[in-house]
Amino acid sequence: MFKKRHVLTMREFSRDEIDSVIELASSLEPYARGKKSSMLEGKILALLFFEPSTRTRMSFETAMKRLGGSTINLGSAEASSVAKGESLADTIRVIGGYADAIVIRHPKEGSARLASEFSPVPVLNAGDGAGHHPTQTLLDLYTIKKESNLDDLSIALVGDLKYGRTVHSLAYALSLYGADISLVSPPALRMPEAIKADLSSKGTHVYETSDLTEVIEQIDVLYMTRIQRERFPDPLEYQKVARSYRLTPEFLAEAKKTLIVMHPLPRVDEITPAVDSTPNARYFHQSFYGVPIRMALLKLLMGGDND
Amino acid sequence: MTEVELKVRPIKNGTVIDHIAAGQALNVLKILGIFGTSDATVSVVMNVASGKLGKKDIVKVEDRELKEEEVNRIALIAPAATINIIRNFNVVEKRNVDLPNEIVKVVRCQNPSCISNTSEPISSRMTVKTKNPVLLRCVYCEQLLTERIADYLI
Numbered sequence A: 001m002f003k004k005r006h007v008l009t010m011r012e013f014s015r016d017e018i019d020s021v022i023e024l025a026s027s028l029e030p031y032a033r034g035k036k037s038s039m040l041e042g043k044i045l046a047l048l049f050f051e052p053s054t055r056t057r058m059s060f061e062t063a064m065k066r067l068g069g070s071t072i073n074l075g076s077a078e079a080s081s082v083a084k085g086e087s088l089a090d091t092i093r094v095i096g097g098y099a100d101a102i103v104i105r106h107p108k109e110g111s112a113r114l115a116s117e118f119s120p121v122p123v124l125n126a127g128d129g130a131g132h133h134p135t136q137t138l139l140d141l142y143t144i145k146k147e148s149n150l151d152d153l154s155i156a157l158v159g160d161l162k163y164g165r166t167v168h169s170l171a172y173a174l175s176l177y178g179a180d181i182s183l184v185s186p187p188a189l190r191m192p193e194a195i196k197a198d199l200s201s202k203g204t205h206v207y208e209t210s211d212l213t214e215v216i217e218q219i220d221v222l223y224m225t226r227i228q229r230e231r232f233p234d235p236l237e238y239q240k241v242a243r244s245y246r247l248t249p250e251f252l253a254e255a256k257k258t259l260i261v262m263h264p265l266p267r268v269d270e271i272t273p274a275v276d277s278t279p280n281a282r283y284f285h286q287s288f289y290g291v292p293i294r295m296a297l298l299k300l301l302m303g304g305d306n307d
Numbered sequence B: 001m002t003e004v005e006l007k008v009r010p011i012k013n014g015t016v017i018d019h020i021a022a023g024q025a026l027n028v029l030k031i032l033g034i035f036g037t038s039d040a041t042v043s044v045v046m047n048v049a050s051g052k053l054g055k056k057d058i059v060k061v062e063d064r065e066l067k068e069e070e071v072n073r074i075a076l077i078a079p080a081a082t083i084n085i086i087r088n089f090n091v092v093e094k095r096n097v098d099l100p101n102e103i104v105k106v107v108r109c110q111n112p113s114c115i116s117n118t119s120e121p122i123s124s125r126m127t128v129k130t131k132n133p134v135l136l137r138c139v140y141c142e143q144l145l146t147e148r149i150a151d152y153l154i
């Protein structure tokens, strides 16, 4: 089912391919929790982070090590010297000679695609500028599948829907599953028309509002994102918006018992710490699920016969 | 092209590109890679009255039969253009332009943060999502380009 050589954008994934990644991730979960594995023994994964994202890097590193493989890292000093001098194409050709696969995070959009054109080994996109971050979307889908239900799903995406690439990519993927999507954001941070049109053209039911109370009773998944202060020229306006999108246990009392709350983390004020101990909170599960999902992708891309 | 127009300033051999949207003739030359420095004899006629378009431009390139793939790219800015191949003053072939599915090294991406707008050793590449209206998508950053395409000609 999975025949990809690289993992670059969600747009390239069919529903069948997503399902096969999810299925494999599920079977790898015991190994993600510490069961010994030598599936990728002798394989080397190169982690090229041209901008810092410690958590994503550590998640990939954990995934590789849990499968018995090892990692090599581009240090931050080298990353900055590379950024000044050598082309990315050359860097990729060189590192591609050392490793069995490359994970790249780079500030320029489309850089993962470029890397795939020059790399002799598989490339995984761990975020390219405001572009794509497909492993985040896959782990989000995995979380929904594990903790809720991907079929007949009703989900609210909340927060910065204008600039947040995570929600664009997730909304696109959910459209493959026929989910009902509520877009909840302040008017200034609504999802771009082009993306909404793309969702509607796939038959996805999209509802837009700025008031979470309108939809809280019906949804199965509440996907919160951070609203960044920089988006608001007026600090008072920011305070007002931030307050109205702050999740509390009292607010969750209106929701279905089975509702799950997700967040790509790190959070700031949008989920109060008191929510953490409710049965609805799933954001720490979600970040853990990044490990089995990345394990599944690494295994699919690098083979590893001895399982 | 009517017989009359062909006779105004006929060329013996070469290519006549007719029905170019008025004002786009120079961009057509740009897309074809025909500049002042090339040695081809080129005539450009602009703002000619035309029943079909109101006004149109015409480009005549002498002693050169333009190939289908080089000519098709002009559909980006002149989708109604027609190509006439002339041999010994006769039109031996007439065809419309048809945009290919991918456009390489013709239009640059409008996204300043796109990797294709850096000094990396790659060419700008656009996928043609729709032909009418023309909607292009950058292969690298997936940014869409639909308006003012002529402004982004390389």
Ligand SMILES: [Zn+2]
Pocket: A110, B109, B110, B111, B114, B115, B116, B138, B139, B140, B141, B142, B143
């Ligand atoms: Zn681009």
